Amino acid sequence: MGQDFELLRGKMVDEQLRVRGVVSDIVLEAMRAVPRHLFVPENLISSAYDDTPLPIGLGQTISQPYIVAYMTEQLEPYSGMKVLEIGTGSGYQTAILAHIGCEVYSVEVLKELADRASSIISQLYPDESIKIKCGNGFLGWADEAPFDAVIVTAAPGAVPAQLLEQLKDGGKMIVPVGGVYSVQSLKRLSKNGSKVTEEDLLLVRFVPMVE
Secondary structure, three states, X not given: OOOOHHHHHHHHHHHHHHHHOOOOHHHHHHHHHOOXXXXXXXXXXXXXXXXXXXXXXXXXEEOOHHHHHHHHHHHOXXXXXXXXXXXXXXXXXXXXXXXXXXXXXXXXXXXXXXXXXXXXXXXXXXXXXXXXXXOXXXXXXXXXXXXXXXXXXXXXXXXXXXXXXXXXXXXXXXXXXXXXXXXXXXXXXXXXXXXXXXXXXXXXXXXXXXX
16 A cells, blocks of 8 residues: 555644744645655655655755755745755755745756756646756856845855855845854845845754865
């Protein structure tokens, strides 16, 4: 007998997200709707909705559901929001933003992951404005700038200057910053004219961001 993935998603939302303070209706609805099990390796499908990150190959991971929901909520997303995502990875975060109706430009340094994520996303959201390319995330996607928001799902040692430049005035960036073998700080940066306000949100642990 197969698993009831819809039931598991409901439990994930109620027992992992709401209890930790995720309150955005559109974020919770997206987390309840997007089939996370499609984004994990076949041998880990039974763990797809567990409260933990999972390996997806090539030294990369799919983040813990709570972290995906929390980071998404901090962006204050809305339908039509133009988002630059750095670190496509499995494509799950991309799918959450796509479900909300965001226009997503996602950059992944590893071609195998970019291709795999593109294949899944194009089947789930064929009519949405989602573009995925293989490239150096530190460079962002200058041809499509500026962006309403930037979300980074790997940890640089410092906030990449070019990503800040590609963020529009009034925009927000969510990025984990810190060393490879240390706990990192998840930061929210808000850009207002020439002024950038930086807040520390959570202690996290992400794979390092590489060129």
